[in-house]
Amino acid sequence: MSLLLEIGNGALAVTAVLTGILLVVAATVIAKLISPKSYSVKKSETFECGIPTRGQSMIQFKSGYYIFAILFLIFDVETVFLYPWAVVARSLGATSLLCIGIFMVILVLGLAYAWKKGVLRWQ
Amino acid sequence: MFDFGKWTTAFNDFLLGLMPEWGALLIECVLIAVAVLGAYTVLALFYIIYERKLCAWFQCRLGPMRVGKWGLLQVFADMFKILVKEIISIKGTDKFLFRLAPFIVITSSVVMLACLPWGNGLQIINFNIGIFFMLAVSSVGVLGILLAGWSSNNKYTLIGAMRSGAQMVSYEISLGLALMTIVVFSGTMNISELVWGQESAWFIFQGHIPAIIAFLIYIVAATAETNRGPFDLPEAEHELVAGYHTEYSGITFGFYYLAEYLNLFIVSGIATLMFLGGWMPLHVPGWDAFNNVMDYIPSVVWFLGKSFFISFVIIWFKWTFPRVRIDQLLAFEWKYLMPLALANLVLMAVFVAFGWHF
Numbered sequence: 001m002s003l004l005l006e007i008g009n010g011a012l013a014v015t016a017v018l019t020g021i022l023l024v025v026a027a028t029v030i031a032k033l034i035s036p037k038s039y040s041v042k043k044s045e046t047f048e049c050g051i052p053t054r055g056q057s058m059i060q061f062k063s064g065y066y067i068f069a070i071l072f073l074i075f076d077v078e079t080v081f082l083y084p085w086a087v088v089a090r091s092l093g094a095t096s097l098l099c100i101g102i103f104m105v106i107l108v109l110g111l112a113y114a115w116k117k118g119v120l121r122w123q
Numbered sequence: 124m125f126d127f128g129k130w131t132t133a134f135n136d137f138l139l140g141l142m143p144e145w146g147a148l149l150i151e152c153v154l155i156a157v158a159v160l161g162a163y164t165v166l167a168l169f170y171i172i173y174e175r176k177l178c179a180w181f182q183c184r185l186g187p188m189r190v191g192k193w194g195l196l197q198v199f200a201d202m203f204k205i206l207v208k209e210i211i212s213i214k215g216t217d218k219f220l221f222r223l224a225p226f227i228v229i230t231s232s233v234v235m236l237a238c239l240p241w242g243n244g245l246q247i248i249n250f251n252i253g254i255f256f257m258l259a260v261s262s263v264g265v266l267g268i269l270l271a272g273w274s275s276n277n278k279y280t281l282i283g284a285m286r287s288g289a290q291m292v293s294y295e296i297s298l299g300l301a302l303m304t305i306v307v308f309s310g311t312m313n314i315s316e317l318v319w320g321q322e323s324a325w326f327i328f329q330g331h332i333p334a335i336i337a338f339l340i341y342i343v344a345a346t347a348e349t350n351r352g353p354f355d356l357p358e359a360e361h362e363l364v365a366g367y368h369t370e371y372s373g374i375t376f377g378f379y380y381l382a383e384y385l386n387l388f389i390v391s392g393i394a395t396l397m398f399l400g401g402w403m404p405l406h407v408p409g410w411d412a413f414n415n416v417m418d419y420i421p422s423v424v425w426f427l428g429k430s431f432f433i434s435f436v437i438i439w440f441k442w443t444f445p446r447v448r449i450d451q452l453l454a455f456e457w458k459y460l461m462p463l464a465l466a467n468l469v470l471m472a473v474f475v476a477f478g479w480h481f
Contacts, residue, residue, distance in 0.1 A: 011148070012155065012248045016237040019156040020230030023163065024378060027206070031374035035209045044214040046277045047369055058217070058276060061285065068453060072292040075461070076262075079299045082468075083255055086306040090475050097476045104469060111462070120457045 067119045071111075078107055125421065128244030155247055159237055163385060166236075168198045170384035173431070174438055181442040205380075208373035213275065216370065220274035225371075225378035227267030232385040234260045239392040240314055242402045242422035253314035254306065257393065258299055261348070264386070265291045271379070272367035283366030286356050286449055293456040294347035294354075300464035301341040304333055304471045305397045308480065318401035323408050325400035329481045333471035338398045340464050345390035346437050347452070349383065353444035354452060391433035395426060399433075402426040408481075 046053040081103070089096045114120060138147040172187075172195060179186030187194030213221075238257050240246040250256045265288055272284020306312055308330045309320045320326070327334045347354040368379045395401060402422035406414045447455070474480050 009248050009250050011152065012237065013234065013250075015152045015155055016159060016234045016248060017230055019159050019237075020233035021226060022156065023160060023233065024226050024229050027374050027378070028210075031206050031208075031210060035207050035373060037209060043211060046213060046215065046275075048277060048279065053215075053277075056215070056276065058273060058281075061281060068289050068293055068457075071457070072296065075296045076292075076299075079258075079296065079303070082303055083306065083312070086303045087310060087312060089307045089472055090310040094476045097472050100472065101469070104465065108462075108465065111457075115458070120454065 071114060071119070074110065075107075126244045127242055131244065155237075159233060159247070163233060163236060163381075166388050167381045167384050168202065170388060170434070171198045171201065171380075173434070174384070177435065177438050178442065181439070202377075205374055205377045210373040210375055213370050215276040217274040217276070220270045221370075224267045224271035224274065225375055227270065228264055228382045229378050231260050231264040231267070232382045232389060235389045236385060238314065239389065239426075240318055240396060240401050241426055245402075245423065246315060249313065249315055251313045254302055254312050254317070254393075254397070258295075258302065261386075261389075262292075262295055264382070268367050271371070275367075275370040277370055280367050280369050283369070287350060287367055289449075290347055290350070290354065290356060290452060293453055294344045294460075297340055297456060297460045297464045298344040298348055300461070300468055301337040301344060302393070302397055304337040304464075304468050305330070307468065307471050307475055308334065314396065314401075317396060318403055321400040321403045322406060324406060324481065325398065325403070327398040330471065330474070331480065333467050333474055334398065336463070336467045337471070338394070340460060340467065341394055341398070342433070342436065343460060345394065346440055347456070349386045349390055349437070351383075351387065351437060352440035353447050355441070355446060356449055356452060387434055387437060388430060391430040391437065392426070394433045395429040399429045400425075 082100070085096060085100055089100075135147065135151065138150060141147075142150075175197070176186045176194075187197035190196045190200050212218075234248075235257055237247040238250075238253060238260075248256075268287050268291070269284050272280040272282075272287070275281075305317075305326055308326060309317055311317060311320065321329070323329070327338055330337075346352040350356075368376055371379060402425050404414070404417035404420060404422070404425055406417065
């Protein structure tokens with residue numbers, strides 16, 4: 001695939017993204033064409049418990065989840081840092097082990113701190 | 124082993140003889156899009172019947188039997204039924220985000236499907252950062268779920284989406300670390316190079332102890348990542364109606380359904396690719412006759428067979444373990460699985476540095 005190799009995988013990735021969009025658009029259009037349409041007030045109600053919904057649901061939501069999101073951010077960025085190391089780990093040998101060991105110790109200390117502070121406990 | 128690359132190269136040369144380069148490129152891209160769409164649909168149909176039949180057999184039932192021989196045509200009937208269902212517009216939703224969410228979920232799974240190596244030379248996207256790219260794309264899918272839950276204006280969908288978000292981002296770390304263990308071992312992120320690196324033996328055998336631990340971590344994390352098995356909290360029926368996609372109807376619900384099954388195939392495909400040799404046949408170093416016999420089985424059969432087996436194991440989990448609570452789920456990830464994955468990564472680095480692998 002001469003030209004495809006030159007332009008490279010970027011073009012193919014864009015093709016795949018467009019394919020996904022096309023799939024959703026095409027299926028929705030087909031469904032819109034062949035499915036029945038009707039309207040009633042009751043039908044467009046939010047499905048909750050059978051009784052009418054009260055108020056807005058897009059509210060400020062009290063959650064214990066945000067702390068996990070922050071921890072995720074730390075460890076995800078760490079993953080980004082570790083992947084380049086992972087590729088060259090074999091060629092660098094024992095030196096790479098020492099370098100990444102220091103990085104890892106700092107990281108684990110952070111996790112241990114979070115653990116001790118009790119943020120990993122569900123409230 | 125038969126190389127499908129020969130066919131594609133010959134076809135490319137044939138097209139280049141007929142028309143200028145941009146025309147050939149356009150036709151190839153269209154053909155690739157058609158192939159991906161076809162694979163996506165066929166796999167989704169296969170997985171629906173696969174899971175329904177397996178669920179039934181695990182519970183000593185027969186499963187769908189009426190439509191077609193052994194109920195094999197049931198999926199087509201279901202597919203048609205879901206197309207003719209009305210798409211209900213709900214009062215009070217955020218229209219734009221509500222319509223946008225399925226695009227994100229479907230597109231991320233289509234792009235990941237295009238990255239998988241199906242056979243020798245049968246791979247579409249082949250970045251040099253292949254496996255990292257797949258991880259990046261898979262984390263985009265969470266956005267679609269969060270948007271779906273938020274924009275529906277329903278308390279249950281909101282809770283379901285928040286649970287799903289917390290679960291998927293948490294387990295993504297273990298997933299990434301387990302895959303990184305194999306990247307440390309192989310020294311490459313390119314998907315085709317990963318497969319060729321397993322020519323003598325699969326990585327799970329080459330890397331023995333740390334690779335097996337990484338494989339187990341990966342399977343657990345992948346089950347959670349696809350919202351399945353004992354980790355199906357986002358759609359716990361008795362608590363949250365149907366989780367984040369409660370308000371979706373007709374084909375818009377079908378998109379989530381499709382993406383869920385495709386994600387099951389994709390995580391199985393990644394497990395196959397990283398641990399079980401991708402499309403590479405089972406090779407034992409030194410057994411030349413055995414290796415030659417194994418090479419006669421086509422590479423596509425190897426890849427699909429291994430992937431379907433991993434999917435079988437993940438479906439099996441669902442009917443073996445009871446559903447966990449959300450606090451148990453997050454505690455399991457952050458207190459056990461993730462530290463274990465980090466320790467395993469260091470163990471693998473030590474093994475590689477001192478050459479204690481095969």
